[in-house]
Amino acid sequence: MSAGRPQGAPVVSLRGVATRFGANVVHQGLDLDVEAGEIVALVGGSGSGKTTLLRHVIGLTRPAEGEVRLFGEALHAGTVHERIARQRRFGVLFQQGALFSAFTVGENIAFPLRELGIVHEDEIRDLVALKLAMVEMEPEHARLMPAELSGGMVKRAALARALALEPELLLLDEPTAGLDPDRSAAFVRLILALRGELGLTVVLVTHDLDTLAAMATRVAVLADKHILSYATLEDTLKVDHPFIERFFHGEHGRRALARAQGDR
Numbered sequence: 681m682s683a684g685r686p687q688g689a690p691v692v693s694l695r696g697v698a699t700r701f702g703a704n705v706v707h708q709g710l711d712l713d714v715e716a717g718e719i720v721a722l723v724g725g726s727g728s729g730k731t732t733l734l735r736h737v738i739g740l741t742r743p744a745e746g747e748v749r750l751f752g753e754a755l756h757a758g759t760v761h762e763r764i765a766r767q768r769r770f771g772v773l774f775q776q777g778a779l780f781s782a783f784t785v786g787e788n789i790a791f792p793l794r795e796l797g798i799v800h801e802d803e804i805r806d807l808v809a810l811k812l813a814m815v816e817m818e819p820e821h822a823r824l825m826p827a828e829l830s831g832g833m834v835k836r837a838a839l840a841r842a843l844a845l846e847p848e849l850l851l852l853d854e855p856t857a858g859l860d861p862d863r864s865a866a867f868v869r870l871i872l873a874l875r876g877e878l879g880l881t882v883v884l885v886t887h888d889l890d891t892l893a894a895m896a897t898r899v900a901v902l903a904d905k906h907i908l909s910y911a912t913l914e915d916t917l918k919v920d921h922p923f924i925e926r927f928f929h930g931e932h933g934r935r936a937l938a939r940a941q942g943d944r
């Protein structure tokens with residue numbers, strides 16, 4: 681299904697992105713490159729524009745200025761057919777609307793496959809079971825309704841749906857929000873294992889320092905309307921900025937980082 685990626689081109693590339701909602705300037709002169717195989721944690725204060733940036737990356741919204749490239753191609757370029765093909769190369773797990781509530785878990789996971797219109801129903805059944813196994817759920821969970829699932833299972837089922845079309849890029853918005861520490865840690869292990877198996881590139885928005893410390897190959901700090909710092913966690917901690925001070929060096933941050941160092 682993959683159409684390939686020009687040699688060396690970043691999986692995601694943002695150049696000179698500006699976003700405005702009326703007088704509210706959210707992004708200005710924002711650049712970011714995500715290389716294949718990375719797990720990039722996007723952090724920033726509330727309202728700094730993290731979710732909006734993810735929405736630009738998947739083409740749900742379009743910046744007022746600048747360029748968004750995915751897999752080496754301009755996001756909005758090409759025919760409708762080419763744009764749809766590009767959309768199949770990423771999976772999304774957003775906070776809201778993780779699952780369609782009127783569909784069973786199995787129907788949710790089958791949805792992107794059915795939309796393709798080329799997969800037989802018996803193959804879809806097998807693929808649903810396979811995706812459930814990937815996220816450590818049982819085949820019989822396919823019959824459950826989303827309302828019957830725990831918070832952790834909703835995340836797993838939504839992840840199974842995001843993985844339905846074997847994406848190369850996975851975008852996660854607060855994937856561990858609302859999960860207790862054990863479930864968060866299990867979800868992180870799952871993403872790391874899938875990244876190893878499937879060679880995924882991951883961009884996640886998170887406020888959860890335990891998740892960030894356990895996963896991120898690089899941290900992108902969104903502050904003052906642009907990517908203020910883009911570095912390993914270790915180097916990010918050296919940057920002198922009020923947001924970084926609050927986020928990483930507060931009481932909660934220090935404890936999370938100490939835990940992460942203890943785990944390494």
Ligand SMILES: Nc1ncnc2c1ncn2[C@@H]1O[C@H](COP(=O)(O)OP(=O)(O)OP(=O)(O)O)[C@@H](O)[C@H]1O
Nearest residue numbers: 701702704706724725726727728729730731732733
């Ligand atoms: N559709 C919209 N119309 C008008 N303003 C919007 C819209 N979407 C986002 N905004 C504004 O853009 C800014 C960035 O919002 P966004 O949700 O991207 O921030 P965020 O960093 O993800 O915040 P949080 O961490 O609180 O979820 C906010 O000021 C928000 O009010």
